Amino acid sequence: MASGGIARGRLAEERKSWRKNHPHGFVAKPETMPDGSVNLMVWKCVIPGKEGTDWEGGYFPLTLEFPEDYPSNPPICKFPAGFFHMNVYPTGAVCLSILGSAWKPSISMTQILVGIQDLLDNPNPASPAHHECYQLYKKVLIISAGTRIMFVRRRRSILHLCSHEPTARKILAADQYSFIWEVTCHDWKIL
Numbered sequence: 001m002a003s004g005g006i007a008r009g010r011l012a013e014e015r016k017s018w019r020k021n022h023p024h025g026f027v028a029k030p031e032t033m034p035d036g037s038v039n040l041m042v043w044k045c046v047i048p049g050k051e052g053t054d055w056e057g058g059y060f061p062l063t064l065e066f067p068e069d070y071p072s073n074p075p076i077c078k079f080p081a082g083f084f085h086m087n088v089y090p091t092g093a094v095c096l097s098i099l100g101s102a103w104k105p106s107i108s109m110t111q112i113l114v115g116i117q118d119l120l121d122n123p124n125p126a127s128p129a130h131h132e133c134y135q136l137y138k139k140v141l142i143i144s145a146g147t148r149i150m151f152v153r154r155r156r157s158i159l160h161l162c163s164h165e166p167t168a169r170k171i172l173a174a175d176q177y178s179f180i181w182e183v184t185c186h187d188w189k190i191l
Helices: 003-020 109-121 131-139 155-159
Strands: 027-032 038-048 059-065 076-078 167-172 179-184
Touching: 003 027, 003 038, 003 109, 038 109, 059 109
Parallel strands: none
Antiparallel strands: 027 038, 038 059, 059 076, 167 179
16 A cells, blocks of 8 residues: 555544544544545644633634655644744744654544644743744743733733732734733833
């Protein structure tokens, strides 16, 4: 069987398994072509924000592009371009160990999607993919009075900087797919 045939066979099994059992709130299905056929090599997915995190309530579209030699090599996983996260390149490509050096052919689509969901709230600063986001992450505690912050790793991690009650609200990010916290405080304590 040619490598593309192996990939398609494995993806057909993944599809069958996904239809029987998948995590609540997640969506994953092969791309539908203009003629109505399905392209097993490209999947359109949605990852829900995990409960109890700043991502809660959001639904984040993701595309999985499988190579012809899958499962020997991992899929390319992409959010829409401009997705603002330390471990997501500006192109939208996800930087996650199980999609690179830690890839194993036994890793399932469910494991990939749940791993990406976990990465959203638990970024890996040792492997930044988005320079601007990483710089903001590093400098979040170096803030001048009256500054409006459009990025915080976790809302709770910054609220202790204010000597007065800050205002915080969840707003739609510029990419129209994700949420960020806008925190305003006019009396920052500099640590």
